[in-house]
Amino acid sequence: MQTPLQCSSAGKTAAGIALRHLKALRHAAERLVDGDDDALHDFRVALRRLRVILSAYRNVLKPASRRKMRKKLKRLARFTGPARDAQAWVLWLSERKNSAGFEHVSSVIRKLERFRVAAFREIQEKAVGRFWDLKPKLAHRLKKVRRQADVRPLFGPETAKAVSREAGSFMRLLAAYRRRPVATAGHKLRIASKRLRYLLEPWEKDFSLKYFQDLLGEMHDLDGLEIQKNPAAVLTAIKKRKAEIRDELAGGKLDDLEKFVRRRRNFL
Structure with a gap:
């Protein structure tokens, strides 16, 4: 019905x-x-x-x-x-500034904060x-x-076509990311997951895509922060966290996500 x-x-x-x-x-x-x-x-x-x-x-x-x-x-x-990136970098560093080896990170935070304010x-x-x-x-x-x-076309069939297009695009980008999980591939995949999630929002509340895009979002932020001038301890922490995210994605998360999206290719 x-x-x-x-x-x-x-x-x-x-x-x-x-x-x-x-x-x-x-x-x-x-x-x-x-x-x-x-x-x-x-x-x-x-x-x-x-x-x-x-x-x-x-x-x-x-x-x-x-x-x-x-x-x-x-x-x-x-x-x-740019303002959003700087905001994310300042937050990530501020949460860790009291950790061992982060004693000199305050100067980096001040520099990024000046950029963010501007x-x-x-x-x-x-x-x-x-x-x-x-x-x-x-x-x-x-x-x-x-x-x-006009009354037609109906919203259901139009949504089904849009979801099918976005799911297909997502699956292609996911395959590319599996082959070569580099920053650009991860960023494109994250954007695709957002588009698909926003289309599904009026119909269902599922946080599978949100959790996944948050992981890729943090990876994207760390990629940007990594190329800034940081103390050695900060670079080490960044690399460690990126490795943790990669392990989490490799630990079945991508398989679960692929199943989730495949089920929605025939949406409605």
């Missing part, structure tokens, strides 16, 4: 989801202006969720999902990357402004789609 969500209009439902993400993005932008450090994470997550919906359902969300708009949102996401200020001054410039047009277009979209 089909659920009301499956039988709903793809355009109306996808537009409604996108508008919720846009609202979350607006709230995070307001907090960024107020200097809330935690808002950066929320801003990036809401932006990523919005981009996934606009891309996955672009055929039923036009004109809101036009390539030009999606490119603007992509550039906005890239603009926030990058955060640039986001406040430029990125948030760019968001306010595009938000009214995007909101207007999404509301128009929600009002005027």
